[in-house]
Amino acid sequence: MNWMEIIGAHVMWKQRLTAFLAGSSAEPLDPDAIRLDDRCALGQWIYGAGKTMSELPRYEEVRGLHAQFHQYAADVVRLHLNGNTSEAEKLLQGDYSRLSEKLKHRLIGLSSQVKAASNGISPF
Template sequence: AAESLEDQARGLVQAVSMFKLADGALLTSDISGSSATDFDAMVAAHDQWKLRLRNYIDGVGEALDPAVVACDDKCTLGKWIYGPGHRHASAPAYQGLRSNHADFHRCAAEVIRCNDGGAKENANALLYGDFSTLSSLTIKAIRQMQMSLSGGANKGASYQAQPKAEGSIKKIPAHLSDTDDEWEEF
């Protein structure tokens, strides 16, 4: 089940790879240089868990085993965290990622257990409460790790767009502007 989602995520990344993106937007080279870590596919795979759990609760999804889902070392991200990524264990971004990712998987398994135990309301409450929060935290942590490894200017900082610096907006000198211009009101 998890492998199927990972295959879908890889397919999606491959499909959009034809578009030109900024360097490092899709793949961040691992320190060893021998492989690449596809953080975007990891984000997509973990983001899909909301839909998978929603479908499971609604009775239209795939069969999910809470014991398997609870394991945080079986998905591509988990294999990276406990494999090649472990070399970054001293980095704050790594610690946050490992912790959030483990909590994410434990909570996803708990949603399944609640539903399987007949507590559909509790499963929904977990899905839209704790799981939603942990999903956001995990995705943010993946992006922080990506930024840290790509040598971003804000190593370890939150993955977010930086506001435009004040004064970076070009002003047209008065003698070059047409005061009768119909666009003046804008």
């Protein structure tokens, strides 16, 4: 699993959402699809192969933060599509950005724990 690629993909969401709100993106964004946290590579790992790592200290926190990340991203898109772009921008620059940064740091921590556990080193 390429953790830096997964972190990068989630960091890029802010740029995608910013372009969407600015009207400079032709990318069709569906809030119902975005909300699903099991479709991206990280979500597939969390709900698939990563379950074997569910005892790691950061696993459950990352799972919850990741689900909230997808919900916030979906909310940004939904607000914009409903004509409430100012609220969408407020969410994007506020709660979404804070949560995204926290998720990024927790993913770095989880990746270290997973690597240690995979090498037979106790992450505790």
